[in-house]
Amino acid sequence: MRRILYTIGFSLVLGSSFSCTSSSSEDPLAALLTSPPVVSSVTPQIGTPAQNNTNAMYSATEVLIKGENFGVDTVVRFNEIVAAITLNLGTELYTKVPDGAYSGFITVSKSGGSCLPNTKTGVNCAGMEYFIDCYAATNKQYGSEIELKQGSSLSVEFDGQETKAFHTDTLLSSRNLTIGCESAVTVRVFDRSCKATDYVLQNDPIIPFPAGVATQFYITADSKTCSLVL
Template sequence: MAALLTSPPVISSVTPQIGTPTQNNSNAFYTATEVIIKGENFGLEPVVRFNDTVATLSLNLGTELYTKVPDGTYSGYITVSKSGGSCLPNSKTGVNCSGMEFFVDCYSVTNKQYGPEIELKQGQGISVEYDGNETKAFRTDTLLSERNLTISCESVVTVRVFSRSCQATDYVLQNNPIIPFPSGVATQFYITAESATCSLVL
C-alpha cells in the first residue's frame, strides 16, 4: 500500500490522442472528445490536466481514468499527477507526474466533411478551384512568425478560422480578404467560394 502512495503514476496509453474541446460555432456544435487514460499508480484523487487546464474526471477505475477535453485546450500534453504531486508547466514531467502528448484537431471531429485538408506553408502560394458553391478545409504548418493569409478570388468568399482551442472566427462574404494568423501554431481554416479559382498566399 505504501508503494502505491509513493510511486509516481504511469500512463501507458491515451485514447484517442487527437481530439477537440467543445465547438459551439454559428452553424455547428461538436461536444468535447471523451478521453480514456490507461496506466497504473493513479491514486485515489488524481489530477488530470491538458497543459495547464484541469479536466473533470467522470470515472476513476484505478487503472483507467475517463475525462473530456476541457474548453481552452490546445495541442501539448495531457498529464496525471497524484495528491501532493505537480507537473511542470507545458511539460509531461514533474513530481509524482506522468504525461503524454495530446493533439487538438478542430477538423477531424467533422469526419472530414469537406475532404482532405489542404496544407498551406508559410511563404507559399497555392491556387484552388471551386466547382459550384463549395467549402474546402485547409491548415498551415506551424508558423514561425505572425503571417497574413491573402486570398484573391473571382467570387466573394466566406472564411472560418479556428483558434488553437477550436473557437471559430467567421469572415462572411468578403472580397479578397487579408486575415492575420498567429505565430507558433498551425492554424486550421475553411474557405467557401462560388465557382471560382482562388489564390492563397501566406
C-alpha cells in the same frame, strides 16, 4: 549461562519477527503513496473541445487514459487546463477534452504531485502528447485538408459553391493569409482551442494568423479559382 544465552537468542528471533512483519505491512503502502503514476495509453490521442460555433456544434471528445498507480486524489490536465474526471478505476481514467485545451500534453498527477507547465514531467506526474484537431470532429466532411506552408502560395479551384478545408504548418512568426478570388468568399478560422471567427462574403480578405500555431480554416467560394498566399 544457558539461561542467559537462551534469553538472548529468543530476543533476537522475536525482534527479527517484528521487523519482518512491520516491513511487509508498510512497504506496499509506502510504494502506493510515493510511486509516480504511469500512463501507458491515451485513446484517442487526437480530439476537440466542445465546439459551439455558428452552424457547427460538436461535443467534447471523450478520452480514456490507461495506466497504473493513479491514486484517489488524481488530477488530469491538458497542458495547464484541468479536466473533470468522470470515472477513476485506479488503472483507467475517463475524462473529456476541456474548453480552452490546445495541442501539447495530457498529464496525470496524484496527491502531493505536480507537473511542470506544458510538459509531461514533474513530481508524481506522467503523461503523453495530445493533439487538438478542430476539423476531425466533422468526419472530414469537406474532404482532406489542404496544407498551406508559410511563405508559399496555392491556386485552388472551387466547383459550384464549395467549401474546402485547409491548415497551415506551425508558423515561426505571425503572418497574414491573403486570399484573391473573383467572387466574395466566406472564411472560418479556428483558434488553437477550436473557437471560430467567421469572415462572411469578403472580397480579397487579408486575415492575420498567430505565430507558434498550425491554424485550421475553411474557405467557401463559388465556381472560381482562388489564390492563397501566406
